[in-house]
Amino acid sequence: MNPANQTYEPGTHPDLPPPSSAVGAIAWMRQHLFSGPWNTILTLLAAYLLILVIPPIIRWVFVDANLSGDTREACTSGGACWVFIKVRFAQFMYGFYPIEERWRVDLTFIVFFAVLIPMMFERMPGRKWLTVFLLFIFPIIAFFLLYGGSFGLAVVETPKWGGLMLTLVIAVIGIVASLPIGVVLALGRRSNMPIVRTICVIFIEFWRGVPLITVLFMASVMFPLFMPEGANFDKLLRALIGVMLFSAAYMAEVIRGGLQAIPKGQYEAAEAMGLGYWRVMGLVILPQALKMVIPGIVNTFIGLFKDTTLVLIIGLFDFLGIVQAAATDPKWLGYSVEGYVFCAFVYWVFCFSMSRYSMYLERKLDTGHAR
Amino acid sequence: MTEDAASSKLELTVSDEIMIQLINVHKWYGQFHVLKDIDLTVHKGERIVICGPSGSGKSTLIRCLNRLEEHQRGQIIVDSVELTGDLKHIEKIRREVGMVFQHFNLFPHLTVLENCTLAPIWVRKMPKREAEEVAMQYLERVKIPEQAGKFPGQLSGGQQQRVAIARSLCMSPKIMLFDEPTSALDPEMIKEVLDVMVELAGSGMTMLCVTHEMGFAKTVANRVIFMDGGEIIEQNQPEEFFNNPQSERTKLFLSQILSH
Numbered sequence: 001m002n003p004a005n006q007t008y009e010p011g012t013h014p015d016l017p018p019p020s021s022a023v024g025a026i027a028w029m030r031q032h033l034f035s036g037p038w039n040t041i042l043t044l045l046a047a048y049l050l051i052l053v054i055p056p057i058i059r060w061v062f063v064d065a066n067l068s069g070d071t072r073e074a075c076t077s078g079g080a081c082w083v084f085i086k087v088r089f090a091q092f093m094y095g096f097y098p099i100e101e102r103w104r105v106d107l108t109f110i111v112f113f114a115v116l117i118p119m120m121f122e123r124m125p126g127r128k129w130l131t132v133f134l135l136f137i138f139p140i141i142a143f144f145l146l147y148g149g150s151f152g153l154a155v156v157e158t159p160k161w162g163g164l165m166l167t168l169v170i171a172v173i174g175i176v177a178s179l180p181i182g183v184v185l186a187l188g189r190r191s192n193m194p195i196v197r198t199i200c201v202i203f204i205e206f207w208r209g210v211p212l213i214t215v216l217f218m219a220s221v222m223f224p225l226f227m228p229e230g231a232n233f234d235k236l237l238r239a240l241i242g243v244m245l246f247s248a249a250y251m252a253e254v255i256r257g258g259l260q261a262i263p264k265g266q267y268e269a270a271e272a273m274g275l276g277y278w279r280v281m282g283l284v285i286l287p288q289a290l291k292m293v294i295p296g297i298v299n300t301f302i303g304l305f306k307d308t309t310l311v312l313i314i315g316l317f318d319f320l321g322i323v324q325a326a327a328t329d330p331k332w333l334g335y336s337v338e339g340y341v342f343c344a345f346v347y348w349v350f351c352f353s354m355s356r357y358s359m360y361l362e363r364k365l366d367t368g369h370a371r
Numbered sequence: 372m373t374e375d376a377a378s379s380k381l382e383l384t385v386s387d388e389i390m391i392q393l394i395n396v397h398k399w400y401g402q403f404h405v406l407k408d409i410d411l412t413v414h415k416g417e418r419i420v421i422c423g424p425s426g427s428g429k430s431t432l433i434r435c436l437n438r439l440e441e442h443q444r445g446q447i448i449v450d451s452v453e454l455t456g457d458l459k460h461i462e463k464i465r466r467e468v469g470m471v472f473q474h475f476n477l478f479p480h481l482t483v484l485e486n487c488t489l490a491p492i493w494v495r496k497m498p499k500r501e502a503e504e505v506a507m508q509y510l511e512r513v514k515i516p517e518q519a520g521k522f523p524g525q526l527s528g529g530q531q532q533r534v535a536i537a538r539s540l541c542m543s544p545k546i547m548l549f550d551e552p553t554s555a556l557d558p559e560m561i562k563e564v565l566d567v568m569v570e571l572a573g574s575g576m577t578m579l580c581v582t583h584e585m586g587f588a589k590t591v592a593n594r595v596i597f598m599d600g601g602e603i604i605e606q607n608q609p610e611e612f613f614n615n616p617q618s619e620r621t622k623l624f625l626s627q628i629l630s631h
Contacts, residue, residue: 054432125467263474263476265476266476268439269472269477269478269535270471270478271439271441271465272465272468272470273465273466273490273494273538273539273542274462274463274466274490274542276458276462279493279494283489284478284489287480288478288479291480334408353427365480367479367522368481
């Protein structure tokens with residue numbers, strides 16, 4: 001007997017499975033690809049375009065690509081010349097960091113990722129200590145490893161830093177510093193105290209109102225003019241502070257958006273229990289507000305990560321800068337496409353990882369939508 | 372001051388100790404005069420129900436008692452501490468005054484148990500384990516110990532409000548304020564919250580409750596206050612208040628809320 005036609009006593013109707021036309025692959029395709037003549041045409045057109053475009057890309061990247069050899073003469077088959085990337089790979093990673101000291105960079109980043117990756121997953125025991133290590137102890141270790149100057153390590157001046165290593169140094173420091181500064185600025189902007197509020201508003205609006213290029217330029221060219229004779233700030237340090245404050249201002253506005261979305265009742269309930277301002281913020285408001293603006297925060301992080309390429313204009317050779325420089329080398333003239341593709345791929349891997357992690361975080365922190 | 376033994380009311384003694392005193396309290400929202408010359412004395416163990424039409428200032432009145440709203444003139448003395456701009460006084464009073472809100476205001480990012488232990492741990496400096504034991508006792512008292520590990524978003528409105536009551540009780544307050552605790556609930560959940568409140572009243576807690584639940588007022592309150600236009604129009608024992616209201620406005624109000 002067809003269950004759809006069966007009748008039940010009132011109150012005894014069981015849950016029936018949905019009809020087969022509403023589930024499964026065919027239903028999905030009908031719903032998403034062929035729902036009506038117009039969408040069918042679009043689907044077929046898109047499929048045709050993909051067939052047109054994808055095989056040549058695959059041929060260029062993989063099939064016809066050259067990977068063996070170590071001069072441009074090895075690139076004969078018309079595909080991508082990955083030899084160029086292979087030969088210059090070390091330089092892309094380390095810039096002009098002395099070859100015999102490069103193990104220090106390796107060690108720094110191995111430690112960094114070895115601690116960071118377990119820290120990101122909730123089930124890891126001792127996560128709190130990993131975080132403390134990464135935030136407070138690791139920066140000191142990293143400084144002595146990368147810069148040197150003690151423990152028998154030779155000093156490597158920052159102008160010699162470069163490549164992906166420099167990009168990561170700027171991005172990681174910018175990201176780690178901009179979040180707390182942004183939180184403080186956002187809270188300050190919503191403060192009841194007029195002086196605090198005014199200072200925060202002026203600070204945020206100043207840094208948001210000027211282009212990052214200007215900030216970097218001022219940091220590298222104008223700032224030394226105002227310094228007393230003989231005082232010399234490291235150029236990288238100046239750029240770092242510029243990047244940090246610049247992204248902190250953006251971060252502050254993202255976080256302020258989250259703070260404004262928290263219902264007034266949350267503040268009232270927390271205050272009515274006798275919690276003071278910092279505890280209300282730290283225990284009740286910020287955990288919710290930050291969770292709410294994770295997409296915005298990660299957006300700012302990704303923007304910052306890519307904006308680090310702008311340090312090129314003050315003469316620091318970050319990852320993109322060093323790839324560009326290598327592509328203008330007469331020995332490899334004409335292979336800049338490979339350089340840019342490689343560069344884009346590396347940036348994409350980092351940015352996409354951040355984006356995926358933020359999605360994981362959002363899912364993990366989701367506790368239902370109750371107020 | 373003992374209750375009328377003839378009624379089915381809770382029989383509780385009210386001590387002479389004064390818990391809350393309001394003297395000539397005025398409050399304005401901008402130009403709008405919300406509270407006009409409020410004088411009120413609440414003794415320890417009193418259960419007071421405040422009713423009145425919306426906009427009459429009843430919520431504002433109880434929100435002034437823990438300084439969620441600031442009064443501009445007059446004196447408010449809670450548990451022999453005067454409410455002024457002094458943050459120390461405010462926090463001292465808030466430690467002793469629990470509040471339950473219309474929209475529960477549970478913290479959605481914390482579990483039920485964490486909601487209950489937050490203030491004891493951070494304000495009372497109670498060790499975590501002890502705070503959890505206390506919290507479980509109160510969750511049992513409001514009959515939802517099995518929900519302790521859940522997040523507020525997973526509970527029904529009535530359960531959330533009971534958690535909110537337990538959360539306030541975990542601070543062992545001397546006074547409980549209820550700001551329309553059942554107004555946001557579905558009809559079938561109102562009773563479970565009122566039952567908890569009746570039980571709480573039975574334990575001798577000093578309670579001030581803004582509510583339209585007149586049945587609750589009749590069984591639990593020892594005094595009903597009627598407010599309109601920012602003033603206390605009338606206050607009396609519940610029997611007198613309901614059976615023999617004095618002012619015309621009270622009569623009109625009662626006829627409107629009791630007729631449907």
